[in-house]
Amino acid sequence: MKNFNYTKHIIRNGDFFISSDDNIRIMQARIKSSGDTLHLFDTKRIDSDWSFIEFKPSDTAKWTHGYHRYPAKFIPQLVEKLIDEYIASKNAHINDPFMGCGTTIVTAISHGFKASGTDINKIAYLMTKVKSTPINPDYLDRKIKEFLLRLRFLEGNYLPLSGEQIELLISQRHIERIDYWFTEENKIELGKILRVIYDEDEEIIRDFFLVAFSHVLKNCSIWLQGSTKPTRDFKKEPANPYVALRKHLRKMQRGNDAFYKVVPEEVKNNLGDYLNIKIGDARKQPVPNDCVDLIVSSSPYVTSYEYADLHQLSTIWLNLANDLSEYKKDFIGTSYKKYNNKKLESKIAMDIVDQMYKKSNKKSKEIEAFFIDMQEVFDESFRILKSGGRCCYVIGDTRLKGVDILNAEVFAESLQFSGFELDKIIKREIPLKILPQKRDEQTGRFANNNDANSEAYPIEYIVIGLKE
Ligand SMILES: C[S@@+](CC[C@H](N)C(=O)[O-])C[C@H]1O[C@@H](n2cnc3c(N)ncnc32)[C@H](O)[C@@H]1O
Numbered sequence: 001m002k003n004f005n006y007t008k009h010i011i012r013n014g015d016f017f018i019s020s021d022d023n024i025r026i027m028q029a030r031i032k033s034s035g036d037t038l039h040l041f042d043t044k045r046i047d048s049d050w051s052f053i054e055f056k057p058s059d060t061a062k063w064t065h066g067y068h069r070y071p072a073k074f075i076p077q078l079v080e081k082l083i084d085e086y087i088a089s090k091n092a093h094i095n096d097p098f099m100g101c102g103t104t105i106v107t108a109i110s111h112g113f114k115a116s117g118t119d120i121n122k123i124a125y126l127m128t129k130v131k132s133t134p135i136n137p138d139y140l141d142r143k144i145k146e147f148l149l150r151l152r153f154l155e156g157n158y159l160p161l162s163g164e165q166i167e168l169l170i171s172q173r174h175i176e177r178i179d180y181w182f183t184e185e186n187k188i189e190l191g192k193i194l195r196v197i198y199d200e201d202e203e204i205i206r207d208f209f210l211v212a213f214s215h216v217l218k219n220c221s222i223w224l225q226g227s228t229k230p231t232r233d234f235k236k237e238p239a240n241p242y243v244a245l246r247k248h249l250r251k252m253q254r255g256n257d258a259f260y261k262v263v264p265e266e267v268k269n270n271l272g273d274y275l276n277i278k279i280g281d282a283r284k285q286p287v288p289n290d291c292v293d294l295i296v297s298s299s300p301y302v303t304s305y306e307y308a309d310l311h312q313l314s315t316i317w318l319n320l321a322n323d324l325s326e327y328k329k330d331f332i333g334t335s336y337k338k339y340n341n342k343k344l345e346s347k348i349a350m351d352i353v354d355q356m357y358k359k360s361n362k363k364s365k366e367i368e369a370f371f372i373d374m375q376e377v378f379d380e381s382f383r384i385l386k387s388g389g390r391c392c393y394v395i396g397d398t399r400l401k402g403v404d405i406l407n408a409e410v411f412a413e414s415l416q417f418s419g420f421e422l423d424k425i426i427k428r429e430i431p432l433k434i435l436p437q438k439r440d441e442q443t444g445r446f447a448n449n450n451d452a453n454s455e456a457y458p459i460e461y462i463v464i465g466l467k468e
Helices: 002-012 034-042 076-086 103-110 122-131 137-155 163-169 172-181 184-199 203-217 241-262 265-269 312-317 324-328 347-357 361-384 407-417
Strands: 016-018 026-028 093-096 114-119 275-279 292-298 385-395 398-400 403-405 421-429 459-466
Touching (some): 034 347, 034 407, 076 292, 076 385, 093 103, 103 114, 103 122, 103 241, 103 275, 122 203, 122 312, 137 184, 137 241, 172 184, 184 203, 203 241, 203 312, 312 324, 347 361, 347 403, 347 407, 361 407, 361 459, 385 407, 407 421, 407 459
Parallel strands (some): 093 114, 093 292, 114 275
Antiparallel strands (some): 016 026, 385 459, 398 403, 421 459
């Protein structure tokens, strides 16, 4: 550990590299200059092998991948291709510090690999856990039938829960937000359904139902359909919770059946030895030093999605946060953060922050905090990877208030500050149907294609660092 810190210290001073085993070998550092890194990106051509244009939504939502919508999730085919490129061993360990809805983790489990990771978002953790746990199809079928039978009884039961009972179920402090998003009728019905879900004793089955419940919340509310900003639509006819839930449970059941078939028996029988995921910060992975073969991840973007806001319907119904505004502060890329006591290391990042400072002091502080946080994430990636292991960060560049936010270039430079060799940069097109393509120029957030006033670049990069 002492050597590790020393190594990084020397690297950051820009001149030398000292081997982490002992302090014998001293070599010239291989950190590219900022100019060289930028040039690398300027001359990069799109690699069409990484567009996955031929895949249909049924392919990208195969197995358990279609359990829950999630902003900026990537497609399993991308993770599969990176695994094919870089993993030769049958006993690999794959990590994702920003699991989101678990695309990397599910893919690792389907291959029979160990999978570890974190997400600060409690609902993301729940999704990842449920999506990566194959459930015996016959057993799940029986549990779903029992559950639907109880729902049918509730649906015909015209004695709704009283306001007091609802308040016992949902935390008092969230009632106001629930009234903001839901009609009185759907609030009552959803409350009744949630109570039946909590009656289920077996944790994984209860969580399976909770994920289904969480997924239908948006449709059952007056949240503007398809909007990535929390906006109310007073003209919307919210879905009937029973109909929406039944339909979605059937879809999830089909997904589980297909996933169950691909996961190796050994993993199904000993899932606890293979799946190691936590609610937590990307800078603290739940694994020892030097044990991971491959990291495949996509980080949050600075001020693009406020994940805590976007999942507020699930957060309030499932009572996942005491205080929403406190909860937001732990998220990387949030606009609720700034540092006075930490310094940027990437020169490309410093330049972006300087440019933004001329437009908005507040935004420049947010961008600075984001890149500082990400530097610490890369330090953690370096700690956990084996020698010869790689980290692959999927990231796009953006533009905010007329300033180019060169996320990928900063990541490429920062990875080297963390001790990685910059192994490869892949430039890929994002097929139109998969990701929102436009950003609001003022806020930098992804926006509906119709109401944004600025184009997001329909390309992104996979920035790959090698730990030698
Ligand atoms: C782009 S998404 C990841 C999507 C994921 N690749 C998928 O396929 O679903 C970024 C994730 O970072 C998470 N996040 C934000 N701040 C974090 C932090 N400090 N530690 C861990 N995760 C964080 C967000 O909750 C979000 O789920």
